[in-house]
Amino acid sequence: MIPASSYLLVALILFCVGLYGALTKRHAIIVLLSIELMFNAVNINLVAFAKYGLFANMTGQIFSLFSITVAAAEAAVGLAILISLYRNRSTVHVDEMDLMKR
Amino acid sequence: MSGQYIAFFILSLLTISGAIFMISFNRVIHMVVALAFTFLSIAGLFILLEAEFVGLTQIMVYSGGVSVLMLFGIMLTQHSKVERSEQKPALRIFTFAGILAFFVAVFYGIQKTPWSQEAVDYSTQNNVKEIGVQLYNNYVIPFELVSVLLLVALIGGIIMAKKEADDE
Amino acid sequence: MAALYANNYLIVAIFLFLGILLPVGALTFGRLLRPHNPTTVKRETYESGLEPFGSSWVQFNVKYYIFAIMFVIFDVETIFLYPWAVAYDQLGLFALVEMLIFIALLVIGLIYAWKKKVLEWN
Numbered sequence: 001m002i003p004a005s006s007y008l009l010v011a012l013i014l015f016c017v018g019l020y021g022a023l024t025k026r027h028a029i030i031v032l033l034s035i036e037l038m039f040n041a042v043n044i045n046l047v048a049f050a051k052y053g054l055f056a057n058m059t060g061q062i063f064s065l066f067s068i069t070v071a072a073a074e075a076a077v078g079l080a081i082l083i084s085l086y087r088n089r090s091t092v093h094v095d096e097m098d099l100m101k102r
Numbered sequence: 103m104s105g106q107y108i109a110f111f112i113l114s115l116l117t118i119s120g121a122i123f124m125i126s127f128n129r130v131i132h133m134v135v136a137l138a139f140t141f142l143s144i145a146g147l148f149i150l151l152e153a154e155f156v157g158l159t160q161i162m163v164y165s166g167g168v169s170v171l172m173l174f175g176i177m178l179t180q181h182s183k184v185e186r187s188e189q190k191p192a193l194r195i196f197t198f199a200g201i202l203a204f205f206v207a208v209f210y211g212i213q214k215t216p217w218s219q220e221a222v223d224y225s226t227q228n229n230v231k232e233i234g235v236q237l238y239n240n241y242v243i244p245f246e247l248v249s250v251l252l253l254v255a256l257i258g259g260i261i262m263a264k265k266e267a268d269d270e
Numbered sequence: 271m272a273a274l275y276a277n278n279y280l281i282v283a284i285f286l287f288l289g290i291l292l293p294v295g296a297l298t299f300g301r302l303l304r305p306h307n308p309t310t311v312k313r314e315t316y317e318s319g320l321e322p323f324g325s326s327w328v329q330f331n332v333k334y335y336i337f338a339i340m341f342v343i344f345d346v347e348t349i350f351l352y353p354w355a356v357a358y359d360q361l362g363l364f365a366l367v368e369m370l371i372f373i374a375l376l377v378i379g380l381i382y383a384w385k386k387k388v389l390e391w392n
């Protein structure tokens with residue numbers, strides 16, 4: 001049997017890579033993709049605990065379904081916001097979206 | 103049982119290398135393709151964890167839906183192929199150090215926690231049916247909230263993206 | 271039973287492996303066999319006999335994106351319909367009402383999109 005900690009380790013590495021991408025990339029779509037990566041890391045944890053947890057049951061799988069749904073809705077609305085922003089400011093770089101800072 | 107180990111090794115290797123490639127590629131399209139590979143191998147990991155339906159959902163929504171959505175987003179906003187600019191080096195090093203500290207802390211936590219040694223065997227039951235029975239009996243309110251969320255996302259996305267069509 | 275589950279997915283893995291191996295192998299084999307002699311005229315993009323001009327990176331119409339959004343939303347709806355249909359014989363009338371509310375809300379979204387004329391293509 002594969003120990004639970006190896007699944008958690010894969011999820012941790014994915015989460016860290018996603019966090020690094022979300023904080024350092026300038027292209028807004030890449031930032032969104034990194035956030036999706038972090039969502040996926042969380043889903044791996046949920047499903048792993050549905051199998052290996054202290055009170056292991058189906059709840060982990062069901063909540064990962066909900067989390068996937070929320071991620072899809074977030075991606076759709078986030079990209080729509082990005083497209084309307086691109087239309088107004090003609091940039092996709094997150095550090096140039098600073099209208100509120102000035 | 104060793105077949106399970108081989109499958110886990112290959113799938114986790116594909117997952118992590120897809121993520122690393124995603125971070126290090128220069129072209130945005132290549133990044134999305136690398137991420138699609140990561141999504142597919144995560145679906146494999148779910149199937150290895152005996153969560154068949156979640157794995158298939160992963161393939162349908164992420165590899166089929168979100169990746170395509172991201173590609174359309176890139177095609178709509180792109181003007182140069184190559185994305186070379188990142189944030190300032192000082193910020194990158196600072197971020198990397200912070201994430202490394204986070205990684206070490208959580209890794210230590212994972213290693214020190216006594217995880218339970220027995221696992222539930224889901225392979226003997228009908229996964230989809232079990233999910234259906236529990237979802238529609240115990241999680242009614244989250245389920246209806248999901249439908250509201252999807253409605254809001256649909257209408258919000260259309261309002262946000264549509265403006266251009268009116269100008270034409 | 272656990273072994274049966276693993277065996278089923280072993281077949282899937284073998285099919286996946288063959289599916290990746292065959293096109294890659296065929297293309298590599300073809301690359302080894304065919305003559306390789308590119309000239310400028312040969313490398314030009316063939317566009318119905320016309321001279322190609324401009325970049326291939328053109329701005330797409332935003333309508334494609336709206337269709338992609340609708341695809342993702344209804345994709346997610348299917349995810350919730352499927353376990354409901356499989357477990358229907360164990361669920362009562364309440365689950366049917368739940369699902370009717372769910373579908374009604376998404377139909378409102380579809381009608382909205384229809385009224386806003388994003389489904390039309392002109």
